Amino acid sequence: KLTEHGIIVSTIELVPEVFYAATRNAAYVGIVLCLLAVGLVGPLAFVGAGAGALMAFKMTGFNNDPKIKVLPFLSELRYMIDAEFEEPAFENGISLV
Structure with a gap:
């Protein structure tokens, strides 16, 4: 998304939620x-099983979270990424500080 302050790029993989649920259950x-x-x-x-156990514990929190990258036009601008804003200025909870 191109804004007056910079560029906000958010990516999310288009994988069904069933895949993530199956991975968590297998873990x-x-x-x-x-x-x-x-x-x-x-x-x-x-x-042998220790590596599998450690990897399984890590896979229990497997989710499809959006990845957000903010590229401001001016380096002194500060952005805050948070979903707790009353009314975020941009999508995905991004607001200019």
Whole structure:
């Protein structure tokens, strides 16, 4: 979006929300499987399953959040990106400070 103060670029991937939900659910299943492997095999199971468990914990928060980049025409202009504004000046909660 071209504004009088600069350029605001926001990108979002057009992937269905079902994909993100399936990835989060698979991560929860992976966590349970890794913990079962530790219970059955012992702590040595974390040699192989530890990386899977750590990655599964990271994948539980997998979302499709928009990526916003602000390119002001003047470097001294400051933008604030926040969704809590009463009435944001621009889309995606961006306001000129």
